Amino acid sequence: MLQTLSIKQFAIIDELEIQFGDGLTVLSGETGAGKSIIIDAIGQLIGMRASSDYVRHGEKKAVIEGIFDIDNSQEAIAVLHDLAIDTTEDFLLVKREIFSSGKSMCRINNQIVTLQDLRRVMQELLDIHGQHETQTLLKQKYHLQLLDHYAEDQYKSLIDDYTQTFKAYKAKKKELHDLESADQALLQRLDLLKFQNDELLEANLVEGETEQLEMDIKRIQNSENLNLALNNAHMTLTDEHAITDRLYEFSHQLQTINDILPNKYDSLKENVDQIYYTLEDAKHQIYDELSNTEFDEQYLNELESRMNLLNNLKRKYGKDISELIRYQTTIENEINKIENYEESTSQLREEIQSLYQQVLSKGKALSQERRAVAQTLRDHIVAEIQNLQMKDANLEISFKPLDEPNIEGIEFVEFLISPNKGEPLKSLNKIASGGELSRIMLALKSIFVKSRGQTAILFDEVDSGVSGQAAQKMAEKMREIAQHIQVICISHLPQVATMSDHHLLISKVAHEDRTTSKVTELTDDKRIDEVARMISGANVTEITRQNAKEMIEQNR
Structure with a gap:
């Protein structure tokens, strides 16, 4: 509040x-x-x-x-x-x-x-309801909203199911319309798609290739520095002062000590041996690496040419290599669909017909639930408006089949009213006065106020x-x-x-x-004075003050 x-x-x-x-x-x-x-x-x-x-x-x-x-x-x-x-x-x-x-x-x-x-x-x-809001009662769409709101969650799953099916039906209809109305455009697009597909096929794209190319190019461009570093590292492990030889000798001395003092240096010797074998492996790896560090200008040119091709494709299509690979699959599917136009349209028509029958079936089930709730709502509204001094009023909720289903259902829902006995039911905008609309809206507010949560x-x-x-x-x-x-x-x-x-x-x-x-x-007298003014206007008399006082006491 x-x-x-x-x-x-x-x-x-x-x-x-x-x-x-x-x-x-x-x-x-x-x-x-x-x-x-x-x-x-x-x-x-x-x-x-x-x-x-x-x-x-x-x-x-x-x-x-x-x-x-x-x-x-x-x-x-x-x-x-x-x-x-x-x-x-x-x-x-x-x-x-x-x-x-x-x-x-x-x-x-x-x-x-x-x-x-x-x-x-x-x-x-908070809900603000003004005089203009009564005009929403004249709009048929508002009537269906009121009905569905009154039902709360009674048939929500049916609405969701129908809506999802109808959207699928409309999407397929649009897809067919796009195919049928753009033959020339499709041929032009087919040429473009084929060109793009050939270009991407020729590029023979591979996931993660760009990263590998960058690594290989950097390796060749820095082959001189890399070769020097590898040679120095290899010499550290192989010259007359090689660290591996010293470690081997150190391990041998530890073994001699262990023979005299059993188990005292077992752990240290294991660590030294582990380091020795690790460095021995490194020596072989570095030697193998040395054989691949020669500067190969032709190979570098090939790598850089490949990198330029990939970068040009990325700029041209605005996609990275992973996206280009996925895009290639997409355009292959579209090429296949366009080349098989007749088959595609025939299949679409079958899918549309199937979805249309589902729309009708689910729409019918939804309408049955709506009609059941509509009868309860109708009785509730009639009771409320008759209580608001429209004792002879009658109201019905009309359901009429639509020529074509829409997102809301397969029937046109409208509130029809007869404010006086003997008069036929008519649309609200053809029969209801301003005062009648105000009372109907107030009746609706009183019905829905508990469920709105406001x-x-x-x-x-x-x-x-x-x-x-x-x-x-x-x-x-x-x-x-x-x-x-x-x-x-x-x-x-x-x-x-x-x-x-x-x-x-x-x-x-x-x-x-x-x-x-x-x-x-x-409060008190001031309230009486204001109510008296509301009763009589500017000229407040003792009689109107008395009337105001009695009205306050009676309504209290």
């Missing part, structure tokens, strides 16, 4: 700090007082697009900070762990700085993060276009949602305000030719 919101130099707000509690918090105030600005500020914390217009006139930057309790959000904690952000505390500090240049910077627990990562974290904590939801005038009994029912529904997660609501409805656990008044004040917004928590 959102515990504290701090706003500095944001729009008309100079400096503001708001403490939020759990349950239902209502923000009210006159039009233009700054309620929407507070929503915009919170929107910056969840990753909405920044603008230099948000920076208060004359200032260099705006700063918005929020402290969130994450103790009950395992989903958010999992994302934070994935981003390597410290979660040892039960709270999260989120900060957004917006500069007058239009750029912005995001921090989570003082660690700089990208805007995308900020959104990943915050979508698990800890806070913010309603921005979602009750617009609603009054009377419907307004009271919407207030009760918000109160019901607030039993599960924190609810923050901007509202003009007295029914909603009187149902709240906390009531905050947003107002504008002028000081030294500047206007800013301030927030006041309302």
Whole structure:
């Protein structure tokens, strides 16, 4: 949940700090007082697009900070762990700085993060629902998302299986289309591939050859120094003062001592003998090496020519020798495919047909599961919207076969509604008024709020276009949602305000030719006065104050 919101130099707000509690918090105030600005500020914390217009006139930057309790959000904690952000505390500090240049910077627990990562974290904590969001109900794609979300993991394996099969089907279709639509291009590519293949075949590439060439070239180029060093080493082991002869003599003397003093120098003699035999082996190796150290200019030229060829191939293809060897196999396969065009296309058509039948089969199984869940969801939504003063409303979830399967399935899913008795079911965008859409969206929020895992939801005038009994029912529904997660609501409805656990008044004040917004928590008489204003408008009378008092007591 959102515990504290701090706003500095944001729009008309100079400096503001708001403490939020759990349950239902209502923000009210006159039009233009700054309620929407507070929503915009919170929107910056969840990753909405920044603008230099948000920076208060004359200032260099705006700063918005929020402290969130994450103790009950395992989903958010999992994302934070994935981003390597410290979660040892039960709270999260989120900060957004917006500069007058239009750029912005995001921090989570003082660690700089990208805007995308900020959104990943915050979508698990806070959901902002405004009037415009009701328009998503008019989009058919949103309906299928709602249905699948309602099912939770009931048929997730079917979705994954279908999606994987459909992607394979589309990939094969693209492969066939590419073959069929590029005959001339294929012939040109075939010439290029054959040239490259011949060139690489002629090069007779060998894994690790470059390293061996470098070693051999270095050996020949340094043959004089190498020969001198080998001769000196060999002389050390073979001249009249050879170390091996001295060691042999030393070993013989140790044996004589051991004969007189048994076992005393056994270990030393073993070590001396080991060194002697090691040097004897080295003497033979060095002698053999001496026979290979002659400078051979012709052989050096051959090695350098080979190295130049390999280096030219590496530069030409932008690959090392290992990659060139693999690339050669790849182009051989492609040459074979192009040369066997008819056979390739025929085989592709068979594979496509097989995959298409799998798509239909798996799509049918998925649709059966969706239809079963859709009936439960339909009953749930109808019960909720009828509870929101749409007693004669009916809703059905329609399934219509698609002409061609898509990534989501083989059927078109749409919510159809009849708001009044006797009216036919129609698409939401053809029948639902603004107030009806608001109530339907609120009904959906109440259904999905428990499964989303979020800890806070913010309603921005979602009750617009609603009054009377419907307004009271919407207030009760918000109160019901607030039993599960924190609810923050901007509202003009007295029914909603009187149902709240906390009531905050947003107002504008002028000081030294500047206007800013301030927030006041309302209790007792001040709360009654504000509810009375919401009931009657500017003219608050004793009667409206009494009505407000009664409404507060009744809803409490």
